[in-house]
Amino acid sequence: QVQLVESGGELVQAGGSLRLSCAASGRIFSTYTMGWFRQAPGKEREFVAAITWSGRSTRYAEFVKGQITISKDNTKNTVYLQMNSLKPEDTAVYYCGGGYLVNSYETRPSEFRDWGQGTQVTVSA
16 A cells, blocks of 8 residues: 655745655555646646656656656655746646556556645646
């Protein structure tokens, strides 16, 4: 059983920055992938970024365009999502997901078996 706990979401003004954290615990093997997703009101959960358990490989959704960076502190088993130049359309609940992916380029939320409770990010205009 893997537990994922997100933190760091808050209200921020447009143009500001936030760093979200996701702490992972439990029995995790080296092939585990962790990702960030977001879900705005009335919309489906969408992929933002993912990182392998080693931290050596990352990938991003096309809309990220250099605005977001995913990273991992292997000593703390914690994944971070650094978001810069935030816009009101970035407002959403951000979720941390994890799983052993069949396809390393997987972006579908259904393929990530473990989820955190989510953290709210609100960007004011």
